[in-house]
Amino acid sequence: MITRTNTSAELSTGEWQQLYQRYAPMMYGFIMNILKDKVAADQVFSKAFIDLKKHVREIHTASSPRIWFIKYAMQTCMRYQQQNKNLNSGVNNIYSAGKHWVENMEKSKTT
Numbered sequence: 001m002i003t004r005t006n007t008s009a010e011l012s013t014g015e016w017q018q019l020y021q022r023y024a025p026m027m028y029g030f031i032m033n034i035l036k037d038k039v040a041a042d043q044v045f046s047k048a049f050i051d052l053k054k055h056v057r058e059i060h061t062a063s064s065p066r067i068w069f070i071k072y073a074m075q076t077c078m079r080y081q082q083q084n085k086n087l088n089s090g091v092n093n094i095y096s097a098g099k100h101w102v103e104n105m106e107k108s109k110t111t
Contacts, residue, residue: 011056019059023069024049030073040080048076 011019027048032041052059055072062068 011053019052020049023065026066027069027073030070031077034074034077035080040084044073044076044080047080048073051076 024045028041028045031044031048032038035041035044052072059065059068
């Protein structure tokens with residue numbers, strides 16, 4: 001969980017660093033696993049983390065930030081596939097892989 005030092009929708013630099021340290025490796029690993037292309041994964045990951053500023057409240061109120069990050073990464077990968085390759089099969093593969101990751105995380109929360 002992110003330790004909040006303020007109540008605004010903005011995160012301090014320290015809070016962003018905490019967020020990045022905790023969730024970036026998992027999020028990047030998921031994106032790389034899906035796209036299997038380092039250049040594409042780097043682009044998608046960078047865009048996703050920059051866009052996270054729009055979702056601060058959702059992250060803070062999520063019951064499981066880990067699952068929230070994987071779902072967000074999955075959606076970002078799907079948008080990337082649709083915009084750059086226009087492959088519906090790629091979108092279906094991303095959805096299936098993301099669903100599998102989320103199910104495994106939910107199982108690990110209960111054990």
